Amino acid sequence: MTRAAVLAGLGGWVPPRVVTNDELGRELDTSDAWIHSRTGIRRRHVVDPGTATSDLAVEAARRALASAGTDRVDLIVLATSTPDHPCPATAPAVADRLGLNGVAAFDVAAVCSGFVYALAAASAMIGQGLAGRALVIGADTFSTILDPADRTTRAIFGDGAGAVVLRAGDDREPGAVLGFDLGSDGQHSDLITVAAGGSRQPATAGPVEDAARYFRMRGKEVFFNAVLRMSESAQTLLRTVGWNPEEIDRFVAHQANIRILYAVADQLGLDRRTVVANLDRVGNTVAASIPLALQDAACRGDLVPGQRVVLTGFGGGLTWGSAAIRWPDIAVEPLPTIHPDLNHSN
Structure with missing residues (x-):
């Protein structure tokens, strides 16, 4: 028996518009x-003008805390590439x-991989005894950094937040x-960028062209790398935990593009019926996806206790x-x- 992070609560939020x-x-x-x-x-x-990433993060976090039946955590890790400031x-x-002033809290910037990175950071801190309960949030408002005239990026991205509560437990527990x-792979950092605004x-430092202020993505190259990297990462993970592909009950990849999701599943030899997808209704919500x-x-009842679930994400950086x-x-x-x-209200 080994001390481990255990999933205890889950919540999400998207702006009403x-x-x-x-x-x-x-x-x-x-x-x-x-x-x-x-x-x-x-x-x-x-989001409507004036709504920030923190507004979505707080709503999702409240629902995750309610799901876990608690209002206290020792640690908050927020994955976002669109911070309030x-x-x-x-x-x-x-x-x-959230009424948790004083707890350890920090951001993780890994774009669409951000939630998995934040989950790993919080899990490691729980495993080392630095926290007994953690709130991990993925939240982004990418609509605020998109070029209004770019039909490709505006068609893909949406805003939202999702959160989980982790608690200390052991590696044999459900959750x-x-x-x-x-x-x-920083050699390909130019594939997904917002050029201006950093050091x-x-x-x-003077007038900034619109092209530098907005999010840019080289779509074809991103597609290829997303399929390659998520496939390889998931395969490495399966070897680490000792699972075979046919044992996977649900495959939850970053919701970038339905063709990417199916291509990764095919590379892994997974039945496409294991693929979880909601991008048809929310788009690519980046760290929240x-x-x-x-x-x-x-x-919807597509996740039930005891199922083996694999998460995988790919984002800028790469x-x-x-x-x-x-x-x-x-x-x-x-x-x-x-x-x-x-x-339930309907």
């Missing part, structure tokens, strides 16, 4: 058919708004996080990572904006 493919089609030179055929996405949620980190402000694989190109996909699957969990028995609240048919 929905932008459909048809709405984008009326604004840009695109259509529902074009977007859906290439990405699998039909709609996404975006370049400085300071956003996690301490989230902690304060135990059993292993990780993490990696990076390399400060936004305050994996926990939001978990929340959606749990609400970064990638995977994690293995045996699913626990936890209660999860449906989100009315994503699946009103499951919401």
Whole structure:
């Protein structure tokens, strides 16, 4: 028996404003058919002006804490690439708004791999006895850094937040996080970028061109690397935890593109029916995508206690990572904006 982080709660949140493919089609030179055929996405949620990443993170965190039946944690790790401010980190402000002022809190910036990185950091701290209970949040408001005229990125990305509560337990318990694989490749850092705003190109050093202020992505190269890196990472993870591909009950990859999800599953020899996907309703929510996909699957009964679940993500940096969990028995609240048919208030 080994001390391990155990998944004890799960929650998510997306802003209420929905932008459909048809709405984008009326604004840009695109259509529902074009977007859906290439990405699998039909709609996404975006924040209204004045709503920040911390606002979404707090909402998701509250739901995760309620799911875990607690209002106290020792640690908050927030994965985001769209913090409220370049400085300071956003996690301490989230902690304060949750009534947890004084706990350890920090941000992790690994773009779409961020949630897996944050999960690994919190799990390691629990494993080493530095925390007994942790809140891990993935939250991003990518709509705030997209070029309004770029139909490709605007079609892909949405805003949202997802969170989990981890508690100290042992590796034989349901919900135990059993292993990780993490990696990076800075030689390809130019594939996914926001050029301006850091020390390399400060936004305050004179006029900044729009192209430098907005998120940019080289799509074809990102697609190739996403499939390669997530496949390799998941394979390494399976060897680490001693699982065979046919033993995987649910495969939850970063929700970037439905073709990427299926390509990775095919590379691993997984039945496509194991693939969890909710990007059709929320788009690519960056660091929030994996926990939001978990929340959606749990609400719909696609995740049941005892299942072997593999998570994998890929993002800018380049970064990638995977994690293995045996699913626990936890209660999860449906989100009315994503699946009103499951919401108890209806």
